[in-house]
Amino acid sequence: VADTRRSWRVHEFAELAGVTVKALHHYDRLGLLRPTRTESGYRVYTAPDLARLEQIIALKFIGIPLKAMRPILDRDNPSLPDVLRQQRHVLEEQRDRLERAITALRDAEHAIEADAETATSQLNLVIEAIRMQDIDVMQRYYTDEAWAEWRHRYEDWPSPEWRAFYADVAAAKDLPRDSDEARALARRWLQLTQADAVTPAVRTGMMKAWADREHWPPALKRRLAEFDVETATRFVSDVLWLQWEAETTANPFYKRHPHRASESRRRLFHEWLAVLDTDPKGPAAQRLVSRWRALLDEETGGDKQTNEEMLRAFHGRRNWPDGMTRYIASLYDTDAATFRRVSDFIEEAAAATSGS
Amino acid sequence: VADTRRSWRVHEFAELAGVTVKALHHYDRLGLLRPTRTESGYRVYTAPDLARLEQIIALKFIGIPLKAMRPILDRDNPSLPDVLRQQRHVLEEQRDRLERAITALRDAEHAIEADAETATSQLNLVIEAIRMQDIDVMQRYYTDEAWAEWRHRYEDWPSPEWRAFYADVAAAKDLPRDSDEARALARRWLQLTQADAVTPAVRTGMMKAWADREHWPPALKRRLAEFDVETATRFVSDVLWLQWEAETTANPFYKRHPHRASESRRRLFHEWLAVLDTDPKGPAAQRLVSRWRALLDEETGGDKQTNEEMLRAFHGRRNWPDGMTRYIASLYDTDAATFRRVSDFIEEAAAATSGS
DNA sequence: TTGCTCCTCACGTCACGTGAGGTGGC
DNA sequence: TTGCTCCTCACGTCACGTGAGGTGGC
Numbered sequence: 001v002a003d004t005r006r007s008w009r010v011h012e013f014a015e016l017a018g019v020t021v022k023a024l025h026h027y028d029r030l031g032l033l034r035p036t037r038t039e040s041g042y043r044v045y046t047a048p049d050l051a052r053l054e055q056i057i058a059l060k061f062i063g064i065p066l067k068a069m070r071p072i073l074d075r076d077n078p079s080l081p082d083v084l085r086q087q088r089h090v091l092e093e094q095r096d097r098l099e100r101a102i103t104a105l106r107d108a109e110h111a112i113e114a115d116a117e118t119a120t121s122q123l124n125l126v127i128e129a130i131r132m133q134d135i136d137v138m139q140r141y142y143t144d145e146a147w148a149e150w151r152h153r154y155e156d157w158p159s160p161e162w163r164a165f166y167a168d169v170a171a172a173k174d175l176p177r178d179s180d181e182a183r184a185l186a187r188r189w190l191q192l193t194q195a196d197a198v199t200p201a202v203r204t205g206m207m208k209a210w211a212d213r214e215h216w217p218p219a220l221k222r223r224l225a226e227f228d229v230e231t232a233t234r235f236v237s238d239v240l241w242l243q244w245e246a247e248t249t250a251n252p253f254y255k256r257h258p259h260r261a262s263e264s265r266r267r268l269f270h271e272w273l274a275v276l277d278t279d280p281k282g283p284a285a286q287r288l289v290s291r292w293r294a295l296l297d298e299e300t301g302g303d304k305q306t307n308e309e310m311l312r313a314f315h316g317r318r319n320w321p322d323g324m325t326r327y328i329a330s331l332y333d334t335d336a337a338t339f340r341r342v343s344d345f346i347e348e349a350a351a352a353t354s355g356s
Numbered sequence: 357v358a359d360t361r362r363s364w365r366v367h368e369f370a371e372l373a374g375v376t377v378k379a380l381h382h383y384d385r386l387g388l389l390r391p392t393r394t395e396s397g398y399r400v401y402t403a404p405d406l407a408r409l410e411q412i413i414a415l416k417f418i419g420i421p422l423k424a425m426r427p428i429l430d431r432d433n434p435s436l437p438d439v440l441r442q443q444r445h446v447l448e449e450q451r452d453r454l455e456r457a458i459t460a461l462r463d464a465e466h467a468i469e470a471d472a473e474t475a476t477s478q479l480n481l482v483i484e485a486i487r488m489q490d491i492d493v494m495q496r497y498y499t500d501e502a503w504a505e506w507r508h509r510y511e512d513w514p515s516p517e518w519r520a521f522y523a524d525v526a527a528a529k530d531l532p533r534d535s536d537e538a539r540a541l542a543r544r545w546l547q548l549t550q551a552d553a554v555t556p557a558v559r560t561g562m563m564k565a566w567a568d569r570e571h572w573p574p575a576l577k578r579r580l581a582e583f584d585v586e587t588a589t590r591f592v593s594d595v596l597w598l599q600w601e602a603e604t605t606a607n608p609f610y611k612r613h614p615h616r617a618s619e620s621r622r623r624l625f626h627e628w629l630a631v632l633d634t635d636p637k638g639p640a641a642q643r644l645v646s647r648w649r650a651l652l653d654e655e656t657g658g659d660k661q662t663n664e665e666m667l668r669a670f671h672g673r674r675n676w677p678d679g680m681t682r683y684i685a686s687l688y689d690t691d692a693a694t695f696r697r698v699s700d701f702i703e704e705a706a707a708a709t710s711g712s
Numbered sequence: 713t714t715g716c717t718c719c720t721c722a723c724g725t726c727a728c729g730t731g732a733g734g735t736g737g738c
Numbered sequence: 739t740t741g742c743t744c745c746t747c748a749c750g751t752c753a754c755g756t757g758a759g760g761t762g763g764c
Contacts (some may be wrong), residue, residue, distance in 0.1 A: 365717080365718080366717085366718070367718085368716075377718095381719095381720095396718085396719090397718080397719060397720090398717085398718060398719080399718085399719090
């Protein structure tokens with residue numbers, strides 16, 4: 001469109017491209033778009049400069065910071081698709097946040113209109129509307145019926161019962177896990193959990209919500225941050241495992257018929273033990289990785305989802321309660337420490353193949 | 357929820373409210389939230405501070421700048437609903453802009469995927485996608501069929517023919533309006549306009565789009581800014597009116613039967629003439645305002661939209677081409693200057709009533 | 713006494729905008 | 739010569755973040 005031989009001075013060029021002169025100065029200072037100069041120092045822009053400026057404007061439109069543009073502009077960057085996808089996600093989050101604010105504003109406007117001149121401060125109606133927006137974000141984890149049943153619970157969530165429970169666990173965190181008080185707390189946890197799960201659909205929703213808690217709106221995250229949920233969960237889980245262990249070892253039936261992992265698993269485990277001192281990337285370890293993968297496939301009947309779940313459970317082993325680690329180790333006729341060493345070695349060996 | 361008597365130090369308070377300590381320092385420095393201090397200078401926050409901070413956070417969420425918060429917070433501001441509505445519009449525009457960027461990104465991702473490793477630079481595909489987004493904003497002015505028919509014309513709009521026309525008018529702007537060249541340009545304008553209006557629906561869409569041009573996406577505004585459209589339109593309009601005048605005055609039929617405004621209009625006009633030196637807010641002028649309004653209602657048969665259109669035409673009289681002003685004045689048996697004086701007086705008098 | 717919390721400067725960030733004071737070009 | 743365009747500092751904006759260097763509290 002533009003004459004290839006034409007050249008422009010700053011003001012002309014700025015108007016042509018729809019930016020300000022000051023912006024052009026700025027890009028020049030940053031070294032992002034350097035025009036040639038006349039003898040007296042005037043900037044002179046040419047057709048290639050226009051093309052480059054159009055690219056800058058486009059990247060600006062999609063929210064790329066000026067400093068990040070240079071590598072994208074200078075070579076025809078192969079990672080551009082990745083940049084675009086990432087940037088799209090960033091913009092989508094910004095849009096979602098705006099959408100929540102807009103809905104809150106609209107709700108607040110209606111509330112103020114309806115409320116006319118009540119005692120309630122109008123600003124508090126705004127705050128209330130924002131709170132409701134935060135809650136509504138959680139809807140996506142629930143089916144419609146589950147949400148209808150559960151929504152109101154979020155208003156003062158966590159409930160007073162749960163708050164009291166977390167406070168009590170925090171106070172009891174140094175108690176021995178096999179004390180009566182610890183066991184009473186674990187019982188309370190079971191009761192509270194069951195009381196929450198009014199229907200299976202609600203329970204599913206809660207689990208989905210929990211799994212995605214890193215994406216909750218900040219306001220809800222904060223309500224939770226007040227309590228040390230992870231520690232409380234672990235406390236309960238420790239107590240329950242200890243209790244299970246005590247019950248099973250006290251039971252003569254379990255003593256006579258201890259649980260065992262499958263024969264193939266136990267054999268594989270002992271072969272791992274034998275190569276513990278070799279290179280995890282070496283041929284011996286790598287042969288075992290193949291067999292380990294094949295065994296997994298066999299056990300899951302080739303079902304991908306189950307396979308992934310088992311791997312997730314394996315990778316999460318550092319978060320297992322001690323009692324659970326001891327139990328699993330016992331299935332392989334070994335102790336917790338050895339089980340951990342072997343597991344770590346397997347993980348390292350497996351990572352070496354999948355990484356290449 | 358929070359204990360009314362409790363007090364907090366900065367870190368506790370920041371965590372409680374979900375903000376950073378630095379933000380609290382900042383609000384303190386701005387005088388937006390001033391805690392009390394201990395003797396040694398430590399900040400001490402109390403329950404009322406928490407309430408105020410929650411309001412600050414809410415206002416921040418809906419995008420109110422810190423400096424604008426004070427008047428909203430300090431008294432229970434009656435203009436809050438206005439603030440909310442305005443702010444919502446601001447956020448809606450931001451969201452629309454984000455939405456366009458997101459769609460452009462998604463389109464560009466697809467284009468790159470489809471294009472694989474063609475010669476086209478990937479960045480140009482992004483630019484192209486953004487351009488398409490800008491165009492699609494215009495869809496809202498058109499019916500679906502009109503859009504299907506017209507959309508592709510926006511791609512290189514304004515068309516080369518129109519560009520050439522604007523360039524030629526700009527070059528001819530000092531020509532006498534009754535020259536042959538001026539008339540030739542006016543004819544070209546008529547032809548181009550008729551060629552554009554392929555169907556009535558397209559014509560309607562174009563008019564809607566034109567009327568709302570201040571809300572076009574910047575990129576499209578700029579495409580137009582290159583040409584001085586207003587001046588060109590006025591040039592053509594001047595030429596056409598002159599031509600019409602010449603034709604009618606040359607025609608013996610019009611000489612014998614000149615156009616006339618309705619009898620009631622002309623009578624009212626002469627009564628206005630009689631009060632020109634009185635106070636526009638005085639009783640005489642105000643009585644005429646009432647009669648003027650009644651006459652308008654009568655002429656439009658009470659149709660509100662037509663009424664508004666006539667008023668708009670009246671208010672826009674300063675932009676009429678000279679020929680048109682002369683013509684309209686002649687309908688009232690007067691000259692252009694007198695017509696302008698009377699019209700201005702009417703406007704002033706009418707504004708005095710509607711304003712109170 | 714030691715480690716922790718708090719304090720106040722002062723400067724940085726991001727993409728320019730706003731002058732001030734000065735010079736080249738027609 | 740005059741008015742216009744251009745130049746380069748230097749500082750401001752907005753809502754904090756990042757140290758540095760220092761002091762009070764248990």
